[in-house]
Amino acid sequence: MKKLIYLDGCATTRVDDEVFEAMLPFLREEYGNPSSPHVLGKRARRAVDEAAASVAALMGADPADVVFTSGATEGNNLALLGMFGHDDRAPVGGLFCPTDHKSSLAIGRALAARGVDVRTMRVGPDGRIDLQHLAGLLDLHSRVATTAWVNSEIGTVQPVAAMAALCHEVGTMLHVDAAQAAGRVPLRVREAEIDTMSLSGHKIRGPKGVGALYVRPEIRHRLRPVMFGGGQYELRSGTIPTHLVVGLGKACELALARLDAERRRAVELRATALDMLRAGLPGVRVNGDPRHGVPHVLNVVLPGVRGESLVSSLSTVALATGSACNSGSQEPSHVLTAIGLSAQDANSSVRICLDASMPFEDLVLGLDLIVERARDLAGVVVAMGGHAPFSPS
Structure with a gap:
């Protein structure tokens, strides 16, 4: 061949050898459910907590701010759909970037079908969002703006800190898709004052099927769950896949280093x-x-x-x-x-x-x-x- x-x-990306080795024990010997109270469950919970610390370090966040997901697509849905309710009465709006991944643009179309005032930011020939145009679109009804930190097709890096500052002037939240940014630019999510941010493990030599969503603690109360179950996380129910989470944690640790x-x-x-x-x-x-x-x-x-x-x-x-x-x-x-x-x-x-x-x-x-x-x-x-x-x- x-x-x-x-x-x-x-x-x-190919799973890194160190990531693969870190995951293996949690597929066989260490197979406990992290929510179980017995010794196997406690060991699994410790591994999940350690992974959360590694993910948070890459993000520039605290481990308590991390919610594990199946990937950036789910993270985008949790963050963006979670900022709106079917029973919203007052005019509400959302701002989307036309060059973003379709997992964000499709959410914009779904929100528009619900009656949300969906607006489109303007980008220049370099792919960067026109900040002056963004400022003109924002108003007191704008609930969230969203962009990909790094564009998946042309690699453009968006000025997310400047966007966050503009959004916060009118009380709008900023969600960032960092699937292509993780491991390529310093994230420093707290420093940039981003409200929510998603990433995927398989973009940084981790396994497919796992990702993380950062939620700034000051705005967590404004998000609504979009799925319900055992309440493993306040915003995201479902049994935590320990081996995938461990793999994501190791991938984030290596990406940062x-x-x-x-x-x-x-x-x-x-x-x-x-x-x-x-x-x-x-x-x-x-x-x-x-x-x-x-x-x-x-x-x-x-x-x-x-x-x-x-x-x-x-x-x-x-x-x-x-x-x-x-x-x-x-x-x-x-x-x-x-x-x-x-x-x-x-x-x-x-x-x-x-x-x-x-x-x-x-x-x-x-x-x-x-x-x-x-x-x-x-x-x-x-x-x-x-x-x-x-x-x-």
Whole structure:
């Protein structure tokens, strides 16, 4: 079997070996329910509490502020739906970012169907929210505004602290989807005065099916549960999956310890990838503004190449045209069209997500294959002997 070069880390990541090892005992020997009063239950509860401390450390929060969930999608639903009730009488509103993940945008549509005044923030060509426009949208009826801290397709970092300040001037809460931000930017949720924030384990080399929601204690009373049961958490019932929670805790611990080193490594990998694309494919353009983005995400227009055709034709390189939630759609990316790209350019774009732990040789091999296949699809005439393999200066 040929080696697969994985360049789709925004969709999911491989579970880290240390995370896997930390989870194993809680699948077999330490199988107690954390809510049980006996010795196995107490040991499981201790492991859950330790995991909560690790998650909170990555967030810049206190362990008591952490609610374990099945992932960022559930966290977004708990936070955003939980701020509204079916019996709301006064006019209420919510503000959504048009480039966010569909797990947030779909909530906006559901709220609009309930009669909530859903408004859309404006973004610039770099994907950043227009703060002046946001300030004009906010009023005393605005209950919550929401955004992704880091965009999943172009890597844009939103000014969440400035957004929180604007929201709090009129009593509006700010929810942040940090699925792509965790492990890539310092979160410091208390310092930024964010009200609620979600993340997923599988984006940071943890297991799928587990995540966490931060809830600022000062606003916890304003959230309503959206599911009911044994009351394991005030906001989220259900048996706590100890092995998944332990895996998330370990993944958060490692992500925090590696944050600075992995960012520096991602900067190097991005520079190499961009050099190779520009050398092999004239006219390549970067979507978004790298000055306001994370280096791990590189989204580019490949003129004359349909992104879906490129992705599907590469048998040994895994990359994507955009967020995994859009993979079955034939429509151009809503993120790229929102920042002003034409449908043609959006359909000619691909997203390369860089794993800071990947060998440099794997990146070069992967980009060499991407360039070669893109040239074939674009009908570019290559001189006899092909193009030379990339060699960094």
